[in-house]
Amino acid sequence: MADVVVDPGVPPEDAQLLRESRRVLIKMRHGWVPEPRRSASGLRARRIASLGGVAFFGLLMGVGFLGRGLGLLLLVLLGIPLMIVLFIRNDLAEEDDEQDYEREVYEQLRWYEGRYVLPDDVDESSARILGRAQRAIAAVTGSRVNAEGLLDDVRNAVMLPAQEWEIARLLAKLSALRTKHRETVSQGLTPEVEAVAEPLARALDSSEDAVLARVEALERYAANVADAERAYLAQHQIEELRGRLHQYEELVAETGADGFAVPELERLAEDADRLEQALRRSVSSAQEAFRHLDP
Structure with missing residues (x-):
């Protein structure tokens, strides 16, 4: 069967969104509710702060070693934590974008329960x-x-x-x-x-x-x-x-x-x-x- 069968009485734009949002609809069907936007942003800030702490610790370690003439080691110790921060920060940004999208879908589609049929139904x-x-x-x-x-x-x-x-x-x-x-x-x-x-x-x-x-x-x-x-x-x-x-x-x-x-x-x-x-x-x-x- 098609992924989602929608009541023809649903407005066309919302009907199309229903058909494209099977994964979110399945989560909603199992009782999922997205986190409030403030909570999600606070969590992201805490994660980035923690990762910044890792980078700062790496910097301090590098400075200590620099006094012993190990400038290359400073570059390694400082560069790796910073790269980790950058990569994970990008991942967190993508994760937040996905959460924002799912939150918007939820707000639009939560009124249509009973007006669509999923394959699992x-x-x-x-x-x-x-x-x-x-x-x-x-x-x-x-x-x-x-x-x-x-x-x-x-x-x-x-x-x-x-x-x-x-x-x-x-x-x-x-x-x-x-x-x-x-x-x-x-x-x-x-x-x-x-x-x-x-x-x-x-x-x-x-x-x-x-x-x-x-x-x-x-x-x-x-x-x-x-x-x-x-x-x-x-x-x-x-x-x-x-x-x-x-x-x-x-x-x-x-x-x-x-x-x-x-x-x-x-x-x-x-x-x-x-x-x-x-x-x-x-x-x-x-x-x-x-x-x-x-x-």
């Missing part, structure tokens, strides 16, 4: 079902017939993300409840509790079947779009051949191959007409399949 079975839905949606939105407006591209742009979100949301809810159910029954059940647990397990299976029916409807729509795509491509190839028809006719006339080639050339026009009709039929079938996706 769905179990293995649900992940497979969601993957099927996403592949079907990608096949439709990436098709030429959709790009050319032969389908209802406006409704596709609205309905398909809504379908993906609803499927992901339901599968996440199903996965969470199914995990808890399995944890309970794995402890062993008395006959009385088992009599209750079995119908509840069937309810979970029925819910999965209902979501799967939505996905299968999407796949039927994608299959109809694929038929339309093939007809659309074939029609354009025939039109390209028809555009060069006079060149073929001229060639066969010059070579004396009329009796062999002319019947084949004449079929181009008939094939183009048939493909145009097939395209109209497959687009109509796709639109009919799309209507079944309406809530």
Whole structure:
């Protein structure tokens, strides 16, 4: 599945940030809250002060040795601590930048809990079902017939993300409840509790079947779009051949191959007409399949 599935109702800029912030979202899901900015800055100052102390100690040691004529040793003793300070200071700056970024992401996205689904939110079975839905949606939105407006591209742009979100949301809810159910029954059940647990397990299976029916409807729509795509491509190839028809006719006339080639050339026009009709039929079938996706 995609890294993060987002409720289409989330503003586009925030939705994009959600999709790009999976690592932070996972931390937030586990209860992470960033340190206040003042605390983080104080910690950084203390670290740098400590490292400065190391450098200063190195300087004092070097001065002591200088009195004995060991200037080179001074350079080593002073230079190494200073290099360590510089390197670690850069690392701390990068660390602070990362913390600042995560803090900003947290402040923007903490209001959207419940409006996105992470990969960890769905179990293995649900992940497979969601993957099927996403592949079907990608096949439709990436098709030429959709790009050319032969389908209802406006409704596709609205309905398909809504379908993906609803499927992901339901599968996440199903996965969470199914995990808890399995944890309970794995402890062993008395006959009385088992009599209750079995119908509840069937309810979970029925819910999965209902979501799967939505996905299968999407796949039927994608299959109809694929038929339309093939007809659309074939029609354009025939039109390209028809555009060069006079060149073929001229060639066969010059070579004396009329009796062999002319019947084949004449079929181009008939094939183009048939493909145009097939395209109209497959687009109509796709639109009919799309209507079944309406809530």
